[in-house]
Amino acid sequence: MNAPQKPVMKKVINESGIEVKPLYTAADVEASGGMAMVGEPGQYPFTRGIHREMYRKQPWTMRQYAGFGNPADTNQRFKYLIANGQTGLNVAFDLPTQIGLDSDDPLAEGEIGRVGMSIDTLRDFEIAFDGIDLKKITVSLTINGAAAILIAMYLAMAEKRGYDIKELRGTAQNDILKEFIGRGTWIFPVEPSIRLVGDTIEYCAKEAPKYTPVSVCGYHIRESGATPAQEMAYAFCIAKAYADDAIRRGLPVDEFAGRLSYNFNIFGNIFEQVCKFRAGRGLWAKIMKEEYGAEKPGSMWLRMIAAGGGGGLTFEQPEVNIVRGAYYALISALSGTQTMALCSYDEAYTIPTEYSARISLRTMQLLIEEMGLTETVDPLAGSFYVETMTNEMRKKMEEIMDEVDAQGGIVKMVAEGTIQAKVSAQAYGMQRKIESGEFRKVGVNCYRNEQEEDHPVEFHPYNEDDARVQIESLQRIRAERDNKAVEAALARLRKDAAAGTNVMPALVEAVKAYASVGEMTKELVNVFGRYQEPIRF
Amino acid sequence: MTASQRRIKVLLGKPGLDGHDQGAKVVARAMMDAGFEVIYTGLRQTPEQIARIALEEDVDVISLSSMAGSHIPFCRKLKPLLEANGLNDKLWVIGGNLPAQDHEALRELGFKGIFPSGSKLDAITEFIRKEVK
Numbered sequence: 001m002n003a004p005q006k007p008v009m010k011k012v013i014n015e016s017g018i019e020v021k022p023l024y025t026a027a028d029v030e031a032s033g034g035m036a037m038v039g040e041p042g043q044y045p046f047t048r049g050i051h052r053e054m055y056r057k058q059p060w061t062m063r064q065y066a067g068f069g070n071p072a073d074t075n076q077r078f079k080y081l082i083a084n085g086q087t088g089l090n091v092a093f094d095l096p097t098q099i100g101l102d103s104d105d106p107l108a109e110g111e112i113g114r115v116g117m118s119i120d121t122l123r124d125f126e127i128a129f130d131g132i133d134l135k136k137i138t139v140s141l142t143i144n145g146a147a148a149i150l151i152a153m154y155l156a157m158a159e160k161r162g163y164d165i166k167e168l169r170g171t172a173q174n175d176i177l178k179e180f181i182g183r184g185t186w187i188f189p190v191e192p193s194i195r196l197v198g199d200t201i202e203y204c205a206k207e208a209p210k211y212t213p214v215s216v217c218g219y220h221i222r223e224s225g226a227t228p229a230q231e232m233a234y235a236f237c238i239a240k241a242y243a244d245d246a247i248r249r250g251l252p253v254d255e256f257a258g259r260l261s262y263n264f265n266i267f268g269n270i271f272e273q274v275c276k277f278r279a280g281r282g283l284w285a286k287i288m289k290e291e292y293g294a295e296k297p298g299s300m301w302l303r304m305i306a307a308g309g310g311g312g313l314t315f316e317q318p319e320v321n322i323v324r325g326a327y328y329a330l331i332s333a334l335s336g337t338q339t340m341a342l343c344s345y346d347e348a349y350t351i352p353t354e355y356s357a358r359i360s361l362r363t364m365q366l367l368i369e370e371m372g373l374t375e376t377v378d379p380l381a382g383s384f385y386v387e388t389m390t391n392e393m394r395k396k397m398e399e400i401m402d403e404v405d406a407q408g409g410i411v412k413m414v415a416e417g418t419i420q421a422k423v424s425a426q427a428y429g430m431q432r433k434i435e436s437g438e439f440r441k442v443g444v445n446c447y448r449n450e451q452e453e454d455h456p457v458e459f460h461p462y463n464e465d466d467a468r469v470q471i472e473s474l475q476r477i478r479a480e481r482d483n484k485a486v487e488a489a490l491a492r493l494r495k496d497a498a499a500g501t502n503v504m505p506a507l508v509e510a511v512k513a514y515a516s517v518g519e520m521t522k523e524l525v526n527v528f529g530r531y532q533e534p535i536r537f
Numbered sequence: 538m539t540a541s542q543r544r545i546k547v548l549l550g551k552p553g554l555d556g557h558d559q560g561a562k563v564v565a566r567a568m569m570d571a572g573f574e575v576i577y578t579g580l581r582q583t584p585e586q587i588a589r590i591a592l593e594e595d596v597d598v599i600s601l602s603s604m605a606g607s608h609i610p611f612c613r614k615l616k617p618l619l620e621a622n623g624l625n626d627k628l629w630v631i632g633g634n635l636p637a638q639d640h641e642a643l644r645e646l647g648f649k650g651i652f653p654s655g656s657k658l659d660a661i662t663e664f665i666r667k668e669v670k
Contacts, residue, residue, distance in 0.1 A: 095554035095605060099581075107583070110610030111554050184556020184580045224559050315655040348654055349636065350606075424562040431563050435657055444655075459636060462606065533579040537566065 014272045016229035018392050024384035032391035037282045041336075041377045044289065047282035047390065048378040049336040050301040055374035060332070061339040062364050063140055063305065064357050067092030067117040069466045070473075071128035074117035078132060080354055084361055089132070090140045090341055092116030092351070093150075098185040100146040100521030103470045112467035115351060116142075119150070120474040120516045125157040134158055140171040140215070140305075140339075145187035147174035148196045149520050152507035155208055160512075171212040171261060174200055177238040178217045180414045180531070181423065182224030187521060190415045192528035196503070198245035203504035205246075205256045214242060215305065217263040223311045224420075225427030228265075228272055229393055232280040233400035234419065235262060236287065237410035243292065257288055258298035263305050266328040266335070267312025271389060274380060277306060277335035279394035306337035313348055317443035318456050321345035322359060329363050333373040334380055340364050346457040353460050417534030424537070477514055485513040490523050497527040545669050547598040550578040550587045552615070555605035560633060560654075564602065564661060571662035573598075584611060588618035591627065597669045600630040600650075609639060612646045619647070628668045632656060 012020040021028070029035065037045055042052030051057065064081055066089070067074045078089055093116040096108035102120050103112050112118050117128060129139070143150040151172045158168050176193040179186045186193065200213040218226070218235035226234060239260060246256050264280075266273060285300040294300055309328035313321045322345045332340045342360040344352035352360070367373040380386045404410050413419045433439035440446055489510035496506045503524070510520055549565050551558055558580060565577045576594050578587070591599045599619065603611065608631065619625065630650035631643060640651050650664050 095556075099554060101554075107554065110607045111605070114607060115605050179556070182556075182559065184558060315653075349634070424559070425566070427559050428563045428566040431567075431658060435659070535577055535579050537562075537569065537577075 014269055016227045016272060016276075016393060016396055018229075018272075018389070018396060020389075024388050026384060028388040029384050029391070032388045033395075034391075035387060037391065037394065038381065038387065044297065044300060045282040045285040046301060047278050048381055050281070050303065050338075052377070054336060054377040055333075055368075056377070059368045059374045060337055060364075061088040061138065062086050062361060063088035063090040063307075063339050063341045064344075064352075064360055065090045065092050065142065065341055066352075066357065068094075068115070068351055068460065069113040069117060069463055070470055071117055071119065071124040073113070073463075073466070075128050075130055075132075077354070077357075078128070081357065081361065082132070082137060084358055085365060086361055088138045088140065088339065091128075091142055093141075093143055094118045095185070097150075097517060098143060098145060100149070100187050100517055100525075102516050102518030103467065103474050105518055109467075112470055114462055118466070118470045119153070120470070120518070121477050121514045122153055122156055122160075122511050123473070123477055123514065125153050126160070129157060134161070134163055134168065134170070138169045138171070140173070142173045144173055144176050144179045144183070145185045145193075146517055146521060147172050147176070148200050148503060149507055149511070149517055151200055151204075151211075151213060152504060152511045155211070156508055156511045165208050167210060168208055169210050169212075171215050172200070173217065173263065174214045175217045175238065175263075177241060177410065177414055178220050178235075181234075181419055182220040186531045188524065188528040189531045190411060193531070194241060194245055194411065195500075196524075197242050198249060199502045199504050201242065201246045201256050201259075202249055202251060202502055204259060205251055207504075209259070212259050212261045212303075214239075214259075215261045215263045216242070219263045219265045219308060221423060222265040225423035225425070225430065227426070228268055228276045229396040230400055230423070231265060232276055232283075233397040234404070234410065235264070236280075236284060236397070237401055237404045239284075240287070240291075241409070241411050247292075253288070253292045253294045254296045254299050257292065257294055258296060258301070261303040261305070261338075263307070265308055265311065266306050266331045267309040267324075270327065270331055270334075271385065272393070273331045274334045275386060275389040275393045277304075277337070278378070278386070278390045279397060281336070282390075283394050283397055303338050305339035305341065306332040306335045307339065307341035308343050310343040310347055313343055313345070314441060314444050315348040317449060318345050318348060320443055321348075322363075325360060326363050326366075329367055330373070333367050336378060349457045350459045353458055355458070415534070417536040420534070421536040474516060478516075481514040486510065486515045486519070489513045489515055490519060493520060493523045494527065497524055544572060544574045545598065545665060546574045546576070546594065546596045547600055547665065548576045548578070548587070548591050548594060548596040549600050549602065550582045550590070551580045552582055552584070552587065552601050552603055552611045553605070553607045554581055555603060555607070556580055557604035558602070560604065561602035564600075564632065564658065567658035567662055568665075571666070573662070573665070584615040584618050587615060588622050588624070591619065591624055592622045596627065598628045598630060598665055599624065600632070603631065603633040603635070606634065608633070608635060609642055609646075612643060612648065616646050628665065630661075630665065632661065
């Protein structure tokens with residue numbers, strides 16, 4: 001008779017490249033660096049959370065990504081979401097708006113209002129936010145290439161409605177460096193793009209000190225193929241590039257760092273994700289305190305939206321994405337995020353319908369109302385596994401940041417396309433692992449249905465007529481506005497852009513004169529040029 | 538030299554304004570690993586640019602990756618340009634976020650290979666190898 005075989009235990013390495021043990025003890029915590037970086041919630045290094053009471057005081061903001069068609073269509077969806085308990089807005093713009101084209105630009109044909117709402121002038125913002133209390137509902141603008149223009153437009157709209165800009169809260173994504181890595185809504189070359197981000201940071205620090213002009217996104221870098229540790233490490237490198245620009249302008253760190261925020265992804269292994277957030281919070285606080293000499297606690301806070309999860313959702317068996325979304329929401333709640341949003345189950349197919357958006361909203365509300373996720377701060381703290389992995393994730397992120405520095409820094413790597421090539425090679429490796437079954441995806445490479453349904457989701461309808469309505473509205477505004485005032489504002493914009501003066505005051509003036517997104521972008525392109533994408537494999 | 542004797546040459550284009558290029562780059566790598574020569578255009582190509590590059594590079598395959606829903610209006614503009622440049626005999630392939638109800642329209646627009654999200658990399662490269670003669 002054969003001797004009984006010892007069970008072979010498979011070695012487990014998480015996506016970030018860290019080995020996961022079958023058992024953790026106090027000795028592992030000690031060996032990984034102990035509890036030195038844990039601390040108390042609301043105190044440096046903030047690993048356990050940036051506030052003492054966290055969700056007991058106020059649950060996370062719920063901010064589903066929404067926008068399509070004309071501003072009036074989007075205004076309806078906003079009101080629907082708010083009526084269903086949503087507490088913030090996250091605005092989706094169509095691709096022409098995102099890359100600075102007017103609706104009547106020939107390149108915009110077929111794309112108007114398709115993946116977000118179409119915005120040409122201030123008039124469109126007035127319609128989109130009509131009837132929404134901007135003090136109660138904070139608005140996040142998912143805009144990058146054209147961010148300086150849209151921030152100017154948002155501030156002008158709020159001011160026109162009588163809000164005090166000094167007190168106005170809100171966020172713009174405005175993270176152009178990640179657009180060069182993934183997402184792709186760049187307009188200008190790398191250097192002037194960073195300058196524009198700096199202009200918004202500088203302007204808001206002085207004029208709109210409660211507004212968050214930048215939300216640095218690890219999110220899309222992860223979607224493009226980065227590991228969770230790289231996602232956060234690259235985001236920190238990018239945030240440092242913006243902070244360095246602000247400091248070169250003479251802004252003291254404590255005058256702007258508190259208004260930087262982050263956007264991270266939530267798909268993947270639950271524990272790796274939660275430890276990523278805990279590790280990142282401690283590391284960012286340490287960077288701001290030790291490297292930048294920040295003194296205000298707010299400057300050291302990793303304020304964030306932990307959301308989405310699109311990269312983990314599947315085209316196959318889309319209804320199972322509702323369950324994936326619920327686990328991702330759990331990750332987000334355990335991460336200590338300030339804001340949450342979920343990709344809806346149908347997003348591999350279409351932009352969400354009212355129905356699917358409501359399911360996402362209810363998923364987050366379940367955690368608040370039924371599951372006890374808001375009762376106690378950082379409930380996983382003290383777990384041997386979680387504290388060890390948090391220490392190891394932090395070390396991994398530091399190693400990745402050191403590698404970036406050794407290769408000349410994130411700006412150089414993005415400009416040359418080396419980061420893009422690296423994450424895209426990883427995305428290819430992951431796709432091969434999924435197709436071979438090595439990396440398991442339920443419904444994709446295991447537990448497949450014999451017969452997939454032909455029409456598993458309802459499609460959000462695209463209204464071809466929206467484009468005509470939008471173009472007519474733009475042409476009417478061009479005819480009715482004071483074109484002398486527009487020309488004067490655009491001339492000032494041209495002059496300030498060329499002189500290296502902060503362009504925000506000129507943009508605000510142009511926006512108020514109802515200059516269009518395309519007209520303002522053209523002036524900036526004439527000065528800055530257009531980005532040429534480096535193609536590297 | 539016939540295509541069977543030389544490397545298959547593929548144009549992989551990103552049509553329109555869509556910035557989602559993760560999938561396109563993954564497919565480009567799979568095609569390179571399959572031994573094809575790949576010309577990847579980068580983002581934001583107009584129909585005119587796609588037709589011009591296809592002609593100038595003398596490719597065997599014209600492939601597009603579309604994720605943001607504008608595939609039908611784009612392909613309607615591309616088809617006559619490819620035809621005017623005598624590229625009818627090339628293999629036209631499209632992949633990405635392509636709802637099932639659009640597949641027939643894409644076939645009528647001349648796209649022989651349709652690879653919606655969820656398609657296997659090897660299925661794409663094997664299809665191209667089989668169809669390029």
